[in-house]
Amino acid sequence: MSTVKAETKFIEKAMNAIADPCRLSILQEIFRKGEMCCGDVQQLTGLSQPTCSHHIKLLADSELVVCRKDGRNHFFTLNKNNFKKVSIFLERFCEV
Numbered sequence: 001m002s003t004v005k006a007e008t009k010f011i012e013k014a015m016n017a018i019a020d021p022c023r024l025s026i027l028q029e030i031f032r033k034g035e036m037c038c039g040d041v042q043q044l045t046g047l048s049q050p051t052c053s054h055h056i057k058l059l060a061d062s063e064l065v066v067c068r069k070d071g072r073n074h075f076f077t078l079n080k081n082n083f084k085k086v087s088i089f090l091e092r093f094c095e096v
Contacts, residue, residue: 007089010063014086017062022047023055027078030065035077 017023022045029044030036036044041052056076059065063082068075 007085010082011086011089013062014064014082017059017064018086020055020058023059026055026059027064030076030078035075037073037075039073041076 018027025044026041038052038056041056042049045052060067064079065076066079
């Protein structure tokens with residue numbers, strides 16, 4: 001896959017992940033706390049565990065969050081490098 005196609009695919013997945021209000025609130029909370037576990041996401045959203053897992057999987061598949069397993073717990077942090085890629089992509093629309 002060419003670099004341009006790979007970047008386009010990444011941007012599409014990332015923007016789709018960010019566009020959902022629930023996932024956006026999860027991302028904002030991870031930003032505030034630095035790291036969250038699945039139980040934290042459930043408390044934040046009030047959603048069932050399977051629904052939370054679905055949202056987290058989409059965020060992980062979009063490469064906007066990094067998942068780390070510690071025993072039976074999964075912890076999530078932001079992938080700041082990929083947020084920078086999204087930011088650089090969007091900044092192109094502001095160029096004069």
